[in-house]
Every structure is written in C-alpha cells, then in structure tokens.
Amino acid sequence: MKQDLRIIKTQESLRHALLSLLKSKPLESITIAELCRLAKINRGTFYLHYRDVHGVFKHYLEVIVEDLRQSYKEPYYKTNFIIKNIEADMIKIFHHVKKYQDFYKIIFDEKMPITYYYLLFDTVRSFMKETVNKEIQETESDIKIDYLISYQTNAILGILIEWHREGYRTSIDELNQQLIAIISINSPFKK
Amino acid sequence: MKQDLRIIKTQESLRHALLSLLKSKPLESITIAELCRLAKINRGTFYLHYRDVHGVFKHYLEVIVEDLRQSYKEPYYKTNFIIKNIEADMIKIFHHVKKYQDFYKIIFDEKMPITYYYLLFDTVRSFMKETVNKEIQETESDIKIDYLISYQTNAILGILIEWHREGYRTSIDELNQQLIAIISINSPFKK
DNA sequence: GATTTTATTGTACATCTGTCTAATAAAAAT
DNA sequence: ATTTTTATTAGACAGATGTACAATAAAATC
Structure with missing residues (x-):
C-alpha cells in the first residue's frame, strides 16, 4: 500500500498556508481556524494530522x-x-x-x-x-x-x-x- | 496615594489558585477560566492584571x-x-x-x-x-x-x-x- | 463620616478550540 | 472497472478566549 495522496495534499496545503501567513504576522498569533480557512482544509481534518500550529x-x-x-x-x-x-x-x-x-x-x-x-x-x-x-x-x-x-x-x-x-x-x-x-x-x- | 487593597487581594488570590492547581496538573493545561473560578475572581478582572496564565x-x-x-x-x-x-x-x-x-x-x-x-x-x-x-x-x-x-x-x-x-x-x-x-x-x- | 475614585462584577458577543458523528468523496486494491 | 478502504467534509457541541459596557461595591481621600 502506498502513501495516500489526500494526506500529502492536505499537509502541503497547510504548510504553504502557514508560510504565507508568517510573512505578515508572528507564529503565535496564527490560529488553527485561520490556517485552515486559508488552506481550504476543514478544521476537523487539521486535527487528524496535527495537534496545533x-x-x-x-x-x-x-x-x-x-x-x-x-x-x-x-x-x-x-x-x-x-x-x-x-x-x-x-x-x-x-x-x-x-x-x-x-x-x-x-x-x-x-x-x-x-x-x-x-x-x-x-x-x-x-x-x-x-x-x-x-x-x-x-x-x-x-x-x-x-x-x-x-x-x-x-x-x-x-x-x-x-x-x-x-x-x-x-x-x-x-x-x-x-x-x-x-x-x-x-x-x-x-x- | 497607596496601593489599592483590592488589587493586592485579587493578585494574591490568583497566585494562590495557580499554585494549588499546579499540584495536580501541568501549567500549560491550566486555563484562565479555571484559574478564575478557583480564585473566585471574575474573568474580566483577570485581564485587568494579566495577559495570560x-x-x-x-x-x-x-x-x-x-x-x-x-x-x-x-x-x-x-x-x-x-x-x-x-x-x-x-x-x-x-x-x-x-x-x-x-x-x-x-x-x-x-x-x-x-x-x-x-x-x-x-x-x-x-x-x-x-x-x-x-x-x-x-x-x-x-x-x-x-x-x-x-x-x-x-x-x-x-x-x-x-x-x-x-x-x-x-x-x-x-x-x-x-x-x-x-x-x-x-x-x-x-x- | 461623606465624597470621590476606581477595582470588580455580571452580562453579552464574536471567535477559537477540541471532539464527535454521519455523509461524502477520493484514493487504493482487486 | 468495480469494490473496498479511508481521508475529508459539514455540522453541531460545550467550553475557552478576549473585549466591551453599565452597574456595583470597595477602597482611598478629604
């Protein structure tokens, strides 16, 4: 069995969104909700991969x-x-x-x-x-x-x-x- | 003018509550709400003194x-x-x-x-x-x-x-x- | 002791958090 | 190509956060 493409896509999307947000605000002020909105990832999905930002x-x-x-x-x-x-x-x-x-x-x-x-x-x-x-x-x-x-x-x-x-x-x-x-x-x- | 007694009481109350909570759980899991409940301090008052725990x-x-x-x-x-x-x-x-x-x-x-x-x-x-x-x-x-x-x-x-x-x-x-x-x-x- | 000042309270609000469920969609396996 | 597996979604929930405001109570000041 191979690594699920959806997982890769989700994680890359979040990482990309984080990098984008970091250009304009400090890490500690970035919320999970905001990150998910930008990454177009459901917030529930976030918790399947990470605990926090x-x-x-x-x-x-x-x-x-x-x-x-x-x-x-x-x-x-x-x-x-x-x-x-x-x-x-x-x-x-x-x-x-x-x-x-x-x-x-x-x-x-x-x-x-x-x-x-x-x-x-x-x-x-x-x-x-x-x-x-x-x-x-x-x-x-x-x-x-x-x-x-x-x-x-x-x-x-x-x-x-x-x-x-x-x-x-x-x-x-x-x-x-x-x-x-x-x-x-x-x-x-x-x- | 002297230091207001109410301020001292509030802060001592919160500090005491924190020490009490620390005996049973780690600092990062202690919420402001919980701290205020135990200290019998209104949550709004907390923010007049501190930003976070x-x-x-x-x-x-x-x-x-x-x-x-x-x-x-x-x-x-x-x-x-x-x-x-x-x-x-x-x-x-x-x-x-x-x-x-x-x-x-x-x-x-x-x-x-x-x-x-x-x-x-x-x-x-x-x-x-x-x-x-x-x-x-x-x-x-x-x-x-x-x-x-x-x-x-x-x-x-x-x-x-x-x-x-x-x-x-x-x-x-x-x-x-x-x-x-x-x-x-x-x-x-x-x- | 009466007055003035100010810290605290209660309440409300929009937003965030962490968790859960059933429904759906997308991938993997055959 | 069909079936099976599983990641994602939408929605809802209780609780936490940070802020605001008028009402109140408790100090300090006179």
Missing part, C-alpha cells in the same frame, strides 16, 4: 536541522577531527543560521516553546557526543561525559542567542573569528 | 531569580573574585536549583516559552558581565566581550539542562565536582 511549523524545521547538522560537522571533517587546527573559514554554522535567519528569528522568539531550542541543542549535541568520545572520554575519566558535552553544546548556542538578540548585525566573518578566539582562550577559569 | 506564574519567578543571583554570586565572593581558587563546596547554584526543583521542572518543560530560559540566562549573564569585565576585558581586546559572556553563561545553563533531562538524579556534590573539573579542563579545543 506548531505541528505544521515543525515540518519546516526538519530541513533546517539537517542543514545545521551538516554545517556544524564541517570543520570537524576539514580538520580531520583535530579541532585545534581549525581555521576561521572552516566554520559554517553562522552561514547556516544566516541562511535560515527568518526561521531562527522565530525559533529564538520569546514566545516560542523551548522545544525548538532543545531541537537545536540535540542536533549539535548528538554530533558533539560522537566526536568528543574519541578525544576525551578515555583521558578524562573523572568527568561525566554527558555533562561536559551539554556544557560545550550550550556554550555554542549561547553565541547564537547573542547573535539573535543583537539582531544578527555582526558579520559571519567576525563571528568566525570570535568563535576561534573564544575557544582558544577558554575558559576564563583556566589556571 | 504565564503572567501569574512570573510573579513566583521573581523570588527564584533573586535567589539564583545570590547563589551564583557565592563562589565569586568566597574566592574574592579569584575564581581559579574555587573549591567544590563554594558552589551554591545546584543547591539553589534543587531547592526550587519543582519550579525548574516547569521552567525547563518542553512546552514552556523560552522567555523563562532567557530570564535565567539574563540573571546569570548580568552578574557574569560585571565580574568578567574586571579580569578579561583589558587582556583580550580582540574578543567581543558580549559574545564571550553569552558563551560562558549558556555553558553553565547547559549543565542545568542536562541535570533536568536526567531527572535531577545526580547529587549536588557530584555536580559541584563535575563543574570544577569541566571548567578546569575546558575547553576540549585548547592547545
């Missing part, structure tokens, strides 16, 4: 999350996982955010559920876990690796939060250099 | 945020701002979170607006900014201090996220040691 929005995030993953990976491959050899132009994560800036503005919005933040967190974290394992785990046995990884992961996201709040005014090149500088002097607590 | 909840956070601030400060004063002299038992932030665990479980819940997270972020960040200024700002002039601070601040919060997701199972003492260990080896990128 966020459900539709999450569809778009799949693409972004995959691109984030690829962008975050980049310097690891470029340096052959010897990350101390990193150079500013190997960093791709800020390009990625800039590319999807409109979405990141939504994701980091005060009203958004923290789920979206966790989605970014988990994406970066899962890759960091794979790589850090190889370097640290055996040498630093007194550290619970999961805490170290969450610490490191969230530190990176801290830069994205700062960039967002600052209105994405800092250039990508500048940020790349900043990141290099920060991770090289890090931490301020070091002896 | 979160508005009532935020009242409680003021206390928590102040305590967080004090707890985060502690080791700075204990070490006389020479933070490399920190010892595990000087750290008070995990005590703080444990103390308000019930609230932190709500704050870090997936459905919660990221506003609450930003509130924690800003609390820690503002203090970190005051202190880091003194140490770093002059020595590391190629670094935009705001990015460094957001990086560091969010790293700390990363540990709280990890603790939350792990169900607050790790003991406070263990976490104190972990934090010391992490900030001493940090970063994995160091040369």
Whole structure:
C-alpha cells in the first residue's frame, strides 16, 4: 500500500498556508481556524494530522536541522577531527543560521516553546557526543561525559542567542573569528 | 496615594489558585477560566492584571531569580573574585536549583516559552558581565566581550539542562565536582 | 463620616478550540 | 472497472478566549 495522496495534499496545503501567513504576522498569533480557512482544509481534518500550529511549523524545521547538522560537522571533517587546527573559514554554522535567519528569528522568539531550542541543542549535541568520545572520554575519566558535552553544546548556542538578540548585525566573518578566539582562550577559569 | 487593597487581594488570590492547581496538573493545561473560578475572581478582572496564565506564574519567578543571583554570586565572593581558587563546596547554584526543583521542572518543560530560559540566562549573564569585565576585558581586546559572556553563561545553563533531562538524579556534590573539573579542563579545543 | 475614585462584577458577543458523528468523496486494491 | 478502504467534509457541541459596557461595591481621600 502506498502513501495516500489526500494526506500529502492536505499537509502541503497547510504548510504553504502557514508560510504565507508568517510573512505578515508572528507564529503565535496564527490560529488553527485561520490556517485552515486559508488552506481550504476543514478544521476537523487539521486535527487528524496535527495537534496545533506548531505541528505544521515543525515540518519546516526538519530541513533546517539537517542543514545545521551538516554545517556544524564541517570543520570537524576539514580538520580531520583535530579541532585545534581549525581555521576561521572552516566554520559554517553562522552561514547556516544566516541562511535560515527568518526561521531562527522565530525559533529564538520569546514566545516560542523551548522545544525548538532543545531541537537545536540535540542536533549539535548528538554530533558533539560522537566526536568528543574519541578525544576525551578515555583521558578524562573523572568527568561525566554527558555533562561536559551539554556544557560545550550550550556554550555554542549561547553565541547564537547573542547573535539573535543583537539582531544578527555582526558579520559571519567576525563571528568566525570570535568563535576561534573564544575557544582558544577558554575558559576564563583556566589556571 | 497607596496601593489599592483590592488589587493586592485579587493578585494574591490568583497566585494562590495557580499554585494549588499546579499540584495536580501541568501549567500549560491550566486555563484562565479555571484559574478564575478557583480564585473566585471574575474573568474580566483577570485581564485587568494579566495577559495570560504565564503572567501569574512570573510573579513566583521573581523570588527564584533573586535567589539564583545570590547563589551564583557565592563562589565569586568566597574566592574574592579569584575564581581559579574555587573549591567544590563554594558552589551554591545546584543547591539553589534543587531547592526550587519543582519550579525548574516547569521552567525547563518542553512546552514552556523560552522567555523563562532567557530570564535565567539574563540573571546569570548580568552578574557574569560585571565580574568578567574586571579580569578579561583589558587582556583580550580582540574578543567581543558580549559574545564571550553569552558563551560562558549558556555553558553553565547547559549543565542545568542536562541535570533536568536526567531527572535531577545526580547529587549536588557530584555536580559541584563535575563543574570544577569541566571548567578546569575546558575547553576540549585548547592547545 | 461623606465624597470621590476606581477595582470588580455580571452580562453579552464574536471567535477559537477540541471532539464527535454521519455523509461524502477520493484514493487504493482487486 | 468495480469494490473496498479511508481521508475529508459539514455540522453541531460545550467550553475557552478576549473585549466591551453599565452597574456595583470597595477602597482611598478629604
């Protein structure tokens, strides 16, 4: 049996309508009723597919999350996982955010559920876990690796939060250099 | 002119009702109507004071945020701002979170607006900014201090996220040691 | 204590939410 | 091409939301 065409049509219709509405109003003000009217979908049908408007929005995030993953990976491959050899132009994560800036503005919005933040967190974290394992785990046995990884992961996201709040005014090149500088002097607590 | 007693009574009534409801159901499932019924407040009156249920909840956070601030400060004063002299038992932030665990479980819940997270972020960040200024700002002039601070601040919060997701199972003492260990080896990128 | 100010109430309204049902239409399976 | 399966629709329901207004009650002010 194959995927029912009606389902695809309905979901695409809703996603398209959402994108259209997002051009003129914030996500949190978009109602299910409004979305369905624009998509010409019966409101009852909506609930057969999604629980709320966020459900539709999450569809778009799949693409972004995959691109984030690829962008975050980049310097690891470029340096052959010897990350101390990193150079500013190997960093791709800020390009990625800039590319999807409109979405990141939504994701980091005060009203958004923290789920979206966790989605970014988990994406970066899962890759960091794979790589850090190889370097640290055996040498630093007194550290619970999961805490170290969450610490490191969230530190990176801290830069994205700062960039967002600052209105994405800092250039990508500048940020790349900043990141290099920060991770090289890090931490301020070091002896 | 003094603060109107009726206003105080109304707000206290709503806050009390919220706390009562939180014992049996999650915040996101509590409606304004339900809250008002329990508080014996006319629903129209609610809107004279708050926009939504979160508005009532935020009242409680003021206390928590102040305590967080004090707890985060502690080791700075204990070490006389020479933070490399920190010892595990000087750290008070995990005590703080444990103390308000019930609230932190709500704050870090997936459905919660990221506003609450930003509130924690800003609390820690503002203090970190005051202190880091003194140490770093002059020595590391190629670094935009705001990015460094957001990086560091969010790293700390990363540990709280990890603790939350792990169900607050790790003991406070263990976490104190972990934090010391992490900030001493940090970063994995160091040369 | 009388007067003035204002917070609260009761009521109403249009809209949204989440759920359910029987009827219909559109797809898949044969 | 016909049958079977199932997604969608229309309609209805109780409850929630956000706003508005005149009436009332409870404070503050004098």
